[in-house]
Amino acid sequence: MPTIVVDVMPKPEILDPQGKAIAGALPRLGFTGFASVRQGRRFELTVDGEVTEDVLAQARKAAEELLSNPVIEDVVNVAVLTESAQNESQSA
Amino acid sequence: MTAQNTELPLIGDYSTAGPVLTGARIGVVTFPGTLDDRDAARAVRLAGGEAVPLWHAEPDGAAALSSLDAVIIPGGFSYGDYLRAGAIARFAPLMDAIIAAAGGTAGNDAGLGGSAAGLPVLGICNGFQILTESHLLPGSMIKNESLKFLCQDQVLRVENNATAWTREFSAGEEITVPLKNQDGQYVADEKTLDRLEGEGLVTFRYVGGNPNGSRRDIAGITNAAGNVVGLMPHPEHAVEPGFGPDSAAGMRLGTDGLGIFTSVVASIAGGAQ
Numbered sequence: 286m287p288t289i290v291v292d293v294m295p296k297p298e299i300l301d302p303q304g305k306a307i308a309g310a311l312p313r314l315g316f317t318g319f320a321s322v323r324q325g326r327r328f329e330l331t332v333d334g335e336v337t338e339d340v341l342a343q344a345r346k347a348a349e350e351l352l353s354n355p356v357i358e359d360v361v362n363v364a365v366l367t368e369s370a371q372n373e374s375q376s377a
Numbered sequence: 378m379t380a381q382n383t384e385l386p387l388i389g390d391y392s393t394a395g396p397v398l399t400g401a402r403i404g405v406v407t408f409p410g411t412l413d414d415r416d417a418a419r420a421v422r423l424a425g426g427e428a429v430p431l432w433h434a435e436p437d438g439a440a441a442l443s444s445l446d447a448v449i450i451p452g453g454f455s456y457g458d459y460l461r462a463g464a465i466a467r468f469a470p471l472m473d474a475i476i477a478a479a480g481g482t483a484g485n486d487a488g489l490g491g492s493a494a495g496l497p498v499l500g501i502c503n504g505f506q507i508l509t510e511s512h513l514l515p516g517s518m519i520k521n522e523s524l525k526f527l528c529q530d531q532v533l534r535v536e537n538n539a540t541a542w543t544r545e546f547s548a549g550e551e552i553t554v555p556l557k558n559q560d561g562q563y564v565a566d567e568k569t570l571d572r573l574e575g576e577g578l579v580t581f582r583y584v585g586g587n588p589n590g591s592r593r594d595i596a597g598i599t600n601a602a603g604n605v606v607g608l609m610p611h612p613e614h615a616v617e618p619g620f621g622p623d624s625a626a627g628m629r630l631g632t633d634g635l636g637i638f639t640s641v642v643a644s645i646a647g648g649a650q
Contacts, residue, residue: 295519299564300590302520351468354461354510356517357564 287332289344292362293353294325328352329366336365391418391428401426401645404441404448406475406504408433408466412453413501413613420613421449424638426645431471438474442496446645447541448475452502452557452611462518462560463506476511479605495604497541497641502558505597505607514598514607515573516565521558522590530622530631531556531610532584533596537577540603545640551584552633553622556610563591563598563609573598581608612637 295301301323308322330344341363348360389407403421405428407414418428431448433455435441442448456465466472478496500508508514521527532553535546546552565573570592573579581597589609597608612634615621624631 298566299519300522302522302524302562302590306524351464352460354464354517356509356515356566357519 287336288366289330289332289336289341290362290364290366291328291330291344291348291352291360292325293328293348293358294361295323296357296359299357325358325361341365389415389418389430391415391422391430399425399642399646401446401642402429402444403427403641404429404431404445406431406433406448406450406471408453408455408469410454410457411451411503413451413611414453416611416613417449417451417501420616420634420638423616424635424642426638426642433466433469433471435471435474438471439477441471442474442478445496447497447499447641448478450475450498450500450504450507451613452504455503455507458503458560461506461510463503463508463510466503466507467510472507472511476513479513480600480602495602497604497644498606499542499637499641500605500607501611501613502561502609505609506560508605508607513605514600515569516563516592516598518560518609519562519564520560521562521588526557526559527561527588528555528557529588530554531588531596533581533608533610534584535580536582537580537599537603539577540580540599540606540640541644542599542606542637542640543580545636545643552612552615552636553624553631554610554612554615554634555622556588558589558609561589561591561609563589563595565592570595576601580606581610 304323311319332340345363348363353360403426405414405418421428429445431441459465479498480495506518509517530553532551535543535550538544538546538548578599579595580599583594583596587594596610599606615631615634618630618632621629621631623629
């Protein structure tokens with residue numbers, strides 16, 4: 286079934302305590318190549334049928350009104366997951 | 378067990394209280410995952426009011442609210458804090474009615490009509506988070522700066538004693554109540570913070586160190602009308618000697634939180650409605 290992906294990130298000006306904690310853990314495991322981490326979230330909305338413009342518009346509205354809180358977060362991506370990307374994520 | 382408790386096992390039976398001292402009827406909302414509803418109801422009774430249980434899925438929210446003088450949205454982890462703290466609870470059927478009655482716009486959009494008087498609404502901890510998600514109060518909450526769950530006695534300064542929920546305090550009075558939260562860091566943009574400060578809407582401020590990184594040490598705020606108040610610490614856990622924070626009088630004798638509840642009872646009795 287087709288899937289719409291919504292990515293939400295904390296606003297740049299909002300401190301991200303979780304990302305900071307992850308950034309602190311990386312070098313302890315030997316991952317020294319990263320200066321900082323910010324943690325967001327990804328939603329996968331499965332569509333029963335075809336992804337029409339109307340369904341995409343609904344996804345964008347849901348992303349703004351429910352999936353994110355505009356005071357602290359930005360919706361950075363709303364996109365249809367392509368077949369190839371879907372297969373890739375399943376085999377990964 | 379009453380019939381109601383059989384149907385709604387998660388909601389408390391508040392009817393076994395002692396005599397009601399005033400006519401104040403104060404609703405206490407229970408969502409799945411709410412923890413402090415019984416303590417809030419007890420605080421209402423100790424302040425002389427009658428606590429009325431409100432179930433989140435109440436089919437006719439407006440009717441349920443019409444016989445109430447105020448509403449408390451207690452703390453806990455409504456819907457397990459899934460998505461964001463308070464985000465799912467905000468869309469519970471009862472919330473649109475509460476938003477409309479409090480004078481917000483979201484409920485009006487839903488065709489529920491608004492109350493000109495502005496129902497007094499208090500959101501404690503998770504309730505505060507629900508009020509910001511509902512846009513009844515500005516800003517939002519993110520995880521504590523320390524990433525640790527906090528549980529401690531906390532000193533607060535009452536910055537605004539003109540709200541429905543703080544009128545029994547004197548301005549600048551310091552009170553001690555428990556603080557317990559994971560997502561308690563109050564954030565808002567600078568413009569909003571300046572407006573809150575400028576209009577005197579900061580209602581409670583942390584004293585003796587900022588426990589969670591909240592902007593400008595803000596622990597609680599109110600709306601311009603003063604009927605809606607949200608605060609992160611828990612006044613309902615500081616209402617009865619023996620079960621409160623330590624105070625100058627002795628161990629666990631602190632009852633500073635009671636003033637919040639006597640304030641709203643006084644507001645109702647005083648015809649502020």
